[in-house]
Amino acid sequence: MTLLQLMPGCLSQSSLLRRGLVLVVALATLCWSDARAEVLSSPNGQVKCQLTTTPQLSAALSLNDQQVAEAAGIGLRIDGVDLGEQPKVLAISPVKEVNETYRRFGAHSTATNHYNEYVVQVQSQDGQKWSLEFRLFDDAVAYRLKVDREGASHIDGDFADWQFPVDATIWQQGAGNRSYEGEYLGFSVGGLETGSRLMIPTTMVLADGSYAMITEANLVHYSDMVIEVSGEGKFRQVFHDDSNGWEHTGDIVTPWRVVVMTDNLNQLVNSDVVSNLCPPPNEALQNAEWIKPGRCCWHWLVTFHPRLEDQEAWIDGTSELGWEYYLIDDGWRNWNGGDEAAWQALADLVKYAEQRDVQLWAWVDSKYVFTHQQREAYFAKARSIGLVGLKIDFPHPANREWVDWYDATLADAAQAHLMINFHGALKPTGRERTWPNELTREAIRGRKQGKLPASHDTALPFVRYVQGPADYTPTVLAADKLNGSTVAHELAMAVVYTSPLLCMGDSPAHYLESDAADLLKAIPSTWDETIVLPGSQVGSLAAFARRKGDDWFIGVLNAKAGEFEIDTRFLGDKQYQLVELRDTEGENAKFDRRDGKIAGGQRLSLRLSADGGYVAWLRPVED
Incomplete structure (x- = not known):
């Protein structure tokens, strides 16, 4: 069902089309009592969130029109009252698009912060008004809850029941770990034991080859969140270091609840979403x-x-x-x-x-x-x-x-x-x-x-x-x-x-x-550009090309012995001095070093040992 079908009598379809998306969202604000759903979208339209209120506040997340996850029962429990129980949506603000860049130390030197923002005004069953703020990026959906309060409150936490595909593989630190220093292991989502708790982030490899990462961002004035398996493919937010809740004074703003969604590992690795959701420095x-x-x-x-x-x-x-x-x-x-x-x-x-x-x-x-x-x-x-x-x-x-x-x-x-x-x-x-x-x-x-x-x-x-x-x-x-x-x-x-x-x-x-x-x-400590090379696979092989200035470095980590080929088209048409450090078969403590030249577009054929790797350093040939 389209948004136009959800708003009979508000305005004619032709008029809506003339006035554009911002007016559509504004009209949804006025006519929500007639509507049961609202579709929020990212700037490129590939990431969407369908928000519904019947019978509870829920958000279905999709990538390229394929549903990835659903969060049901979104709410916040304060002083024993669940603000998400039988909520009434009062309004949705007009969409606000933000597109900015800033300096970042890490996979690349410039971060891109591009999203559509929607603010949903909600009233709980007891009359308490609060807001649900969404930011939709081209690679993620994030939301947080905000409540204007005076004086002291007791917070039990914010809540949602997440449903993910049971046939996905989830990479996480092992049930029961509480140190953030566990070994990452791959499990079937449907095979996780009910009641087990997982530290975040966790990354899921979906059956269609896309990826979803569950995490939180901008954690401040709140307790650390983990997820608990509540059923087959289901997860619930839990605050294990404040199991009885905590005291808070003044307005309440939760951390961002985030699902990163991409159809390739390069976009996942280069995602700036977690830092984007935090304020800039002074x-x-x-x-x-x-x-x-x-x-x-x-x-x-x-x-x-x-x-x-x-x-x-x-x-x-x-x-x-x-x-x-x-x-x-x-x-x-x-x-x-x-x-x-x-x-x-x-x-x-x-x-x-x-x-x-x-x-x-x-x-x-x-x-x-x-x-x-x-x-x-x-x-x-x-x-x-x-x-x-x-x-x-x-x-x-x-x-x-x-x-x-x-x-x-x-x-x-x-x-x-x-x-x-x-x-x-x-x-x-x-x-x-x-x-x-x-x-x-x-x-x-x-x-x-x-x-x-x-x-x-x-x-x-x-x-x-x-x-x-x-x-x-x-x-x-x-x-x-x-x-x-x-x-x-x-x-x-x-x-x-x-x-x-x-x-x-x-x-x-x-x-x-x-x-x-x-x-x-x-080797530098920060990078200007990062490319995840084809053939990379979570838990099996990580092949990266990273640039600093005019120099490129290639790093490959692998699990099982085998052949691997690197296409160097990312180098363009330049000539490069090449230093290679390869595995030496049967001698783990010895590099196979090779020095030479390479032109962009040539292929590098590797024989990787079990638990092996490869490193290359490429410097432009001086004219």
């Missing part, structure tokens, strides 16, 4: 010169706790690689007996590093920076000795109080001109757009946990990294730590995984003595 942070992405050496996987006598050698190695940062982890507080003596030792290292064009980050437990007063004092001390960033570890589970701690910490760090890396952390929800001094965070099962299955490695780019940057600490080349992986697989992680603070897991000595030394010196 003017002081917009182009702050002290916020600088970079490559970083890190000692933990080699030495664990840092030995003071080793630190100058680590700094020297970082300098020889040409990398910007060195991170000193847990243990430095015990140097020279601890307390002020440890701080002085750290200050001396900062000065030593500055002479070698390296800047230092240091680790801190969140218990030392929990309150504003603690942070103000600690951050001032860190800046006074010349640290440029802090790795903050061990935050508590993300109830309402700890969710707000992240933003408060970033605000105080911005005042002190400090960059931040959160570990043991809540998933990112796009707030790095608002606070660009957050360069990365963990919320991932990374190289720190040892060698991980190749299925996990090849799922991450299409699930966790769509959510935001992650500190995987990749690329361990030491032969005794490969455990089945190839060094080409390890090297490819540095290309395929995005983190503006690209913190690498092995020692400078291993990097500098390897056949990949020149490439390791050249």
Whole structure:
């Protein structure tokens, strides 16, 4: 049924057609009592949301006219009252189209924020008025609920029952995991056990080859959401760190509930939706010169706790690689007996590093920076000795109080001109757009946990990294730590995984003595353009071409041994110098290095080992 059929007597069809879509939506506002459904659409019309109110508030989401999901019973429970029960829609605002760009650190340097916005005014059964705000992008549907309130309220959470196709495959961190550091596994949606809880994001591969990712964005002043399997193909929103709800004062705005929908992996990986749904930074942070992405050496996987006598050698190695940062982890507080003596030792290292064009980050437990007063004092001390960033570890589970701690910490760090890396952390929800001094965070099962299955490695780019940057600490080349992986697989992680603070897991000595030394010196921490290459498959193979300036890097991670071919038409008609680091069959710790030239459009034929990989560096040939 069309919108015109839903509004008999409002206006003639010919008149509506003359006046266009904005007038159509405006008339839906006036005539909603006669209507039972409203179709909202994205700018290109490929993503749609059909909103209905009978018998409950529901939203059916579709991609290219094929239904992907349905959310039923959308509502918010405040002080024991469900505002979504028997709601009455009062009005829908005229469609508002927004199209903007902004700087982003990650898969590409410029993000596109293009959406159609609709605001639905609703009245609950008890007379409470509230609004349901939709934003439809060409690759996603997002909605949030807003309630004007004064004084204190008790929030139980916002609710919806989601239905997805039972024949889809869902990639998620394993039922029961609560750390955001679980292994990504693929399951049949219809085979999930009722009552199990899944951390988000999760990515579904639908039967027709399209993709759907469930997540949330702009999480602030609220509790962390997970999804619970409530039936076959059904999911329900749950707030596991505030199971009894939480107290709130003033107006209530929920985080954005998001379903990313694409028909290809390239669009999924390049989606900006999660950060688009967050406010831009203030003017002081917009182009702050002290916020600088970079490559970083890190000692933990080699030495664990840092030995003071080793630190100058680590700094020297970082300098020889040409990398910007060195991170000193847990243990430095015990140097020279601890307390002020440890701080002085750290200050001396900062000065030593500055002479070698390296800047230092240091680790801190969140218990030392929990309150504003603690942070103000600690951050001032860190800046006074010349640290440029802090790795903050061990935050508590993300109830309402700890969710707000992240933003408060970033605000105080911005005042002190400090960059931040959160570990043991809540998933990112796009707030790095608002606070660009957050360069990365963990919320991932990374190289720190040892060698991980190749299925996990090849799922991450299409699930966790769509959510935001992650500190995987990749690329361990030491032969005794490969455990089945190839060094080409390890090297490819540095290309395929995005983190503006690209913190690498092995020692400078291993990097500098390897056949990949020149490439390791050249790999950047942010990219201008990203292309997911044909043949990529969630959990099996991740093949990426990424550009920085005029240089291209290709990274391939794979699970099973086999042949793979790369079409280089993305290079155009230019000639390139080519450095290749391939798998060496039967010798996982050895690169097969090849140097030569290539013209755009030529094909690269690869033989990939099990748990293998491939990396190429392409530089334009000088005329």
